[in-house]
Amino acid sequence: MKVAAALEARPLPADTRMRHLRAYRSMARTGLKSLLAYQTSFLFGMLASTFGALSMLYLWRSVLSAGPRHGFDWPQMKAYLLVAFVAGSLVSSYTDYRMANRIKQGDVAIDLVRPVDYQWSRFAESLGVAAYEAGTAVVVALGAAALLGGVPLPDPDTFGLFVVSALLVFPLRFGIVYMSGLLVFWTQNYVGLQAARIALITLFSGALVPLVFLPEWIQVASAYLPFAGMASTPALLYSGSLGGGAAATAVLVQAVWSAGLWLLARGMWSAACRKLTIHGG
Amino acid sequence: MPTHRPEPRRRSDVDFSASVVGLASAKVHDGSVTLIQAIGLRKVFRKPDKAPGIRGSLRHLVQRRYSEHVAVDSIDLSIAEGEAVAYVGPNGAGKSTTVKMLSGILVPTAGQVHVDGLVPHRARVENARRVGVVFGQRTQLWWDLPVRESLELLRDMHGIDRSRYQERLERFDSVLGLGDLLPVTARKLSLGQRMRADLAAALLHEPRVVYLDEPTIGLDISVKDRVRSFVRQLVSEGTTVMLTTHDLSDIEEICQRIIIIDEGRLVYDGNLQAVKDTHVRERTMSFELEDSLLGADQIAARLPGARVHLESNGRELAVTFDRMTLGARQVLSAVLAEVEIVDMHIDEPAIESVVRKVYAGQLQAEHGGATNSEPMR
Ligand SMILES: Nc1ncnc2c1ncn2[C@@H]1O[C@H](COP(=O)(O)OP(=O)(O)O)[C@@H](O)[C@H]1O
Ligand SMILES: [Mg+2]
Numbered sequence: 001m002k003v004a005a006a007l008e009a010r011p012l013p014a015d016t017r018m019r020h021l022r023a024y025r026s027m028a029r030t031g032l033k034s035l036l037a038y039q040t041s042f043l044f045g046m047l048a049s050t051f052g053a054l055s056m057l058y059l060w061r062s063v064l065s066a067g068p069r070h071g072f073d074w075p076q077m078k079a080y081l082l083v084a085f086v087a088g089s090l091v092s093s094y095t096d097y098r099m100a101n102r103i104k105q106g107d108v109a110i111d112l113v114r115p116v117d118y119q120w121s122r123f124a125e126s127l128g129v130a131a132y133e134a135g136t137a138v139v140v141a142l143g144a145a146a147l148l149g150g151v152p153l154p155d156p157d158t159f160g161l162f163v164v165s166a167l168l169v170f171p172l173r174f175g176i177v178y179m180s181g182l183l184v185f186w187t188q189n190y191v192g193l194q195a196a197r198i199a200l201i202t203l204f205s206g207a208l209v210p211l212v213f214l215p216e217w218i219q220v221a222s223a224y225l226p227f228a229g230m231a232s233t234p235a236l237l238y239s240g241s242l243g244g245g246a247a248a249t250a251v252l253v254q255a256v257w258s259a260g261l262w263l264l265a266r267g268m269w270s271a272a273c274r275k276l277t278i279h280g281g
Numbered sequence: 282m283p284t285h286r287p288e289p290r291r292r293s294d295v296d297f298s299a300s301v302v303g304l305a306s307a308k309v310h311d312g313s314v315t316l317i318q319a320i321g322l323r324k325v326f327r328k329p330d331k332a333p334g335i336r337g338s339l340r341h342l343v344q345r346r347y348s349e350h351v352a353v354d355s356i357d358l359s360i361a362e363g364e365a366v367a368y369v370g371p372n373g374a375g376k377s378t379t380v381k382m383l384s385g386i387l388v389p390t391a392g393q394v395h396v397d398g399l400v401p402h403r404a405r406v407e408n409a410r411r412v413g414v415v416f417g418q419r420t421q422l423w424w425d426l427p428v429r430e431s432l433e434l435l436r437d438m439h440g441i442d443r444s445r446y447q448e449r450l451e452r453f454d455s456v457l458g459l460g461d462l463l464p465v466t467a468r469k470l471s472l473g474q475r476m477r478a479d480l481a482a483a484l485l486h487e488p489r490v491v492y493l494d495e496p497t498i499g500l501d502i503s504v505k506d507r508v509r510s511f512v513r514q515l516v517s518e519g520t521t522v523m524l525t526t527h528d529l530s531d532i533e534e535i536c537q538r539i540i541i542i543d544e545g546r547l548v549y550d551g552n553l554q555a556v557k558d559t560h561v562r563e564r565t566m567s568f569e570l571e572d573s574l575l576g577a578d579q580i581a582a583r584l585p586g587a588r589v590h591l592e593s594n595g596r597e598l599a600v601t602f603d604r605m606t607l608g609a610r611q612v613l614s615a616v617l618a619e620v621e622i623v624d625m626h627i628d629e630p631a632i633e634s635v636v637r638k639v640y641a642g643q644l645q646a647e648h649g650g651a652t653n654s655e656p657m658r
Binding site: 023038113 | 381384385386388402405406407409410412414416419420421423424425426430433434435437438439440486
């Protein structure tokens with residue numbers, strides 16, 4: 001009779017899909033709640049990056065007071081940096097920190113006996129966390145904008161693309177952060193990896209300095225790597241520095257990388273499972 | 282006690298891997314369905330041989346050397362639905378590794394596993410819906426959340442409907458005293474409280490198969506008792522239980538069958554009572570004497586074959602005898618013929634001594650009746 005059951009097997013029935021949806025929604029909520037348990041340390045982290053961003057802003061203000069550079073005047077630069085700041089605060093380090101610890105200590109064994117997909121689970125948790133991160137960062141950015149005499153509104157021509165681009169920041173950042181967390185399966189250590197990951201993203205995403213100010217080779221590399229989509233693309237779209245075909249291409253690159261990173265991460269996960277050894281009891 | 286069995290379980294009708302179908306109609310042995318089946322199950326861990334420090338790491342990059350460690354060595358298991366099996370062995374024997382392979386966490390190096398018709402590591406998610414796992418040293422609770430929220434999350438993951446969930450909570454409250462723990466953040470639970478909450482978390486979805494890996498480790502006696510009686514109840518309801526432990530008193534209360542492994546190899550698989558009857562023939566009777574005695578030679582003379590030991594205070598006497606050649610009654614009358622006694626008791630054979638014999642290599646030579654004592658190849 002088991003054979004008959006197997007022959008009748010259909011694609012996931014609707015109620016199974018509903019169950020999955022409810023499960024991942026709960027996980028997103030859990031991600032958010034777990035973060036709230038460390039709210040103080042999160043807010044201090046946010047404070048530190050706020051000071052970083054502010055000093056950058058004041059620096060650019062004095063640099064640009066002599067006139068625009070590489071097509072950036074002061075109001076545009078302000079807008080660029082603040083959007084990049086918000087984008088850069090998404091999927092900060094909660095996701096990989098937690099993953100890395102659980103892998104290192106063997107608690108990933110528990111994650112594996114849960115009836116849910118590992119990657120979607122981490123995605124859902126990160127999404128819950130990101131809601132909080134985005135909220136806090138937007139408040140900080142608005143405060144900074146008020147302090148610096150306001151920020152121009154987004155360019156109406158590219159506003160639609162900007163919204164799409166901003167939404168794609170999350171899957172991109174998730175992909176990179178998730179994969180760097182998975183590397184712990186091979187390295188058993190995360191401190192160095194995380195520092196490298198943060199440095200790489202900060203430089204290549206144009207979060208601190210717009211990419212046009214960087215050497216030619218970095219600009220070329222960034223155009224094809226997933227990093228520009230994590231800060232530079234939405235920031236340029238907001239400040240109106242990117243238009244026409246180039247704007248559409250940049251968003252397309254974001255979308256392709258979002259899907260690509262997802263699949264890459266899937267491959268990495270199954271490789272990890274094959275070599276997985278759980279440490280301790 | 283008429284413990285109520287849940288209404289027909291909503292077993293998933295989706296069977297993911299076609300390769301499973303042939304084996305799904307599990308072999309029937311003495312009329313029951315085999316739920317857990319492993320053939321030649323093996324796990325080899327590869328550890329990098331590297332010297333400590335950066336130099337060691339660099340050298341390892343150039344000349345990759347590994348040493349292999351066989352944690353589980355060609356084990357065969359066949360566990361029927363509703364059985365309660367003790368999986369016993371000293372530390373490092375490979376118990377946890379086996380459980381991890383049976384629950385789909387680890388991919389075996391070789392051999393086959395089927396649990397309820399599924400290959401656990403291939404159909405990991407579907408398998409997780411049918412089995413429950415408790416690791417004594419790890420928690421499944423979300424560390425920063427109140428227990429209640431962990432359970433609600435598990436409810437959503439398993440798609441348990443609200444009324445059923447409520448029933449489960451009430452049930453756990455009555456047997457595990459869960460109610461008091463619900464509002465407490467997992468991080469703040471004591472070890473015993475955590476284990477009670479963990480059991481609830483692992484069993485919320487009414488799994489058909491439950492693996493308990495050292496569930497009583499580090500608990501104090503009263504919590505241990507509670508956990509044991511809970512597991513006993515689970516077994517009486519027909520859940521298939523595999524209990525891994527080195528606390529042997531867990532076993533006697535819960536399991537009918539014992540599987541002993543050592544250094545990754547299966548050394549014994551059989552009925553617990555039968556093992557005790559056959560292999561633990563020694564009983565010890567202890568007496569407290571009315572007056573102190575100078576020597577026990579006369580008593581020993583009345584009991585050929587028994588060992589008689591008198592404490593130096595002359596008031597405590599112990600007689601160890603083979604229950605196939607001597608009866609307790611004979612021992613008692615022999616002692617009473619020589620001295621007045623105040624108190625006495627008989628030590629039942631403890632499973633400890635069986636296992637100790639197995640480790641000492643005695644049992645294998647002695648019995649020959651165990652199902653799997655031959656190395657399979
Ligand atoms: N992740 C791992 N990497 C390398 N060796 C391991 C790993 N996990 C367990 N082992 C080794 O495998 C053997 C069996 O371990 P385990 O299954 O945990 O034993 P038990 O649960 O019976 O105490 C031990 O020698 C242990 O050191
Ligand atoms: Mg163990």
